[in-house]
Amino acid sequence: MTTVTATSPAIADTAMEQPSSLTLFLRYLNRNRGLAVGVVILIGLVLFTVIGLITINPKHAYPLSVATKQPPSLKYPFGTDFFGRNLMAAMVVGMWQTAVIGVVAGGLGTLIGVVLGFTSAYFGGWIDSTIRTICQILTPIPVLLIQVVVAGSLDKRDVTILTMALIVVMLAWMGPTLVIRAQVLTMKERQFVSVAKLSGVGDIAIIFKEILPNLLPFIAAAFVGQVFSAVFASFYLAVLGLGPLREPLLGNIIWAAQLQGAFFNGWWWWPIAPSIGMILILASLALINMGLDELANPRVRKTE
């Protein structure tokens, strides 16, 4: 990723001092401010969740555990809700569950996308046209609505954090598939692949040793993008009341607050905390995604 590696070692040893990789990384973050801000917010959220999980009793994130309808105070920084949940504890547990959904769904979606994209682009022919057509047909269908059908068909008791992630991933692999496919298609024509082919390297070895390492930045960007859309989709499902209703997912808290008429009754703090939490999560993911895009796509990459 660095431009310095191009200089020959002899010169580097004598005339120039090689900056350490940490310095280079920090310098890159300085150029790519969006990525830096995104990473900082994400670290803050992770710290909030980890410290919260250690210090707070997670039982208080569930109904009937603390006094009801308390406005924010020193004891309850985010207040408590109508059902007697400490919203601070609910936020901590909700953040953790959101992270689980995001990482599981994002990881699975990216994995499916990478496998399908590779197969499609590398082997071409009817395999490629089948996968491409399926992606194209499924793309115009609003994913959330199909997720509503799937989530609605499940027994309410079966809806857990994990099934939520699976529902979200079910229709979210098309994006990464098309992105990876396009990248493999261009990479396939590059000279280093032709050289490898001519030297008699097998298909599998070319995929894993030649193409995959060069694709890593794209895969990372696709993964963050997938985590973003998984968090977003699960949030919408939860706001519609299709989430695991017992769990304090951020969307569930907003759904419950709206259902009980929180603003009408003056319990304004109830939906505010999860809203701000969600804004921070989505903003950090979006910033990291844009920053990684810049890293992956040298054409838009800023030079020093």
Place this chain on the structure above:
Amino acid sequence: MNFKLIAKRLSFLVLVIWAASTIVFFVPRLSPRNALRERFAELARSGGFAPGDIEKLITNMNQQFGLDKPLLEQYWTYLGNIIRMDFGYSLNRYPATVTDIISQALPWTFFLLLFTTILSFIIGNLLGAISAWPKSPRWLRGIATPFVLLTGVPPVIMGVLLLFFIGFRLKLLPLGGPYSIGIVPNWSWDFAVDVLRHQMLPALALVLGSVGGWVLSMRGMGVTIQGEDYVNFAEHKGLTGGRIFRDYYLRNTLLPQVTGLALALGTLVTSALVVEQLFGLPGLGQVLNNAIRSNDFPVIYGIVLFITIAIAVLMAVLEFIYPLLDPRVRNQ
């Protein structure tokens, strides 16, 4: 536009609708839940049924709706019904059909969406173009920045924040509902104003939530056009800045944005559904939410299919309009 292209687009449209209907048909049938049985179990709990009665009722209902026939036969009847836009009956509000329920709720959603989409499309693209245009004044460029920062905020959350600041703290606008409690809908001026006041916050939430996206994509496009030969040529010809902006700049950047609009339709509709639900407007979002809560499966599936078909058709329409806007495609 040639015939072959039209045929290709139309067959794609049919494929999309078929795929969506098939998913909506098979997914619920794969699940262990039985809508009728759950519904009657609920009724039975509220009293007055002998256990045998329920079984008889369910067999009767299954016969009446053809649910005892082989799956493939049901599938064919179902596809035929979809073509006729017949989504069956609501379990909760029988004998109202799903189509009745949708057409009652549709105007709310339709006008909210139409208004907010057009407004955010125009504002977003103008702001984006202005902020990428090198000759626009500095203060005008700065206006776009706050909207870009709002891009990451989903419209629902925007709705919560607006409710808190404008509705709850400042008490400027109502906190939800289609119109004030206690007013009987009528054709008076006062009632119209009341309804509009209730529509302001949801509309604002949707507009603020989507303007930033248009600004971003328009700005990206505007920057690439700056170096183009025809813009330089127009400048050297001595055309006025306004003329270049309108005829060379907007004209060329707006075209891809129309495609973007087609692609964004799905997101826009789902956002509107969730926002409506948040503000308690009686549109499709609330109908969907009520149906989810009361396990009214035909209504859930009907709304999902209806919206999918509507979006697919709209996308096809936008694609047909495209050649009218772009002479390069028209002459191909």
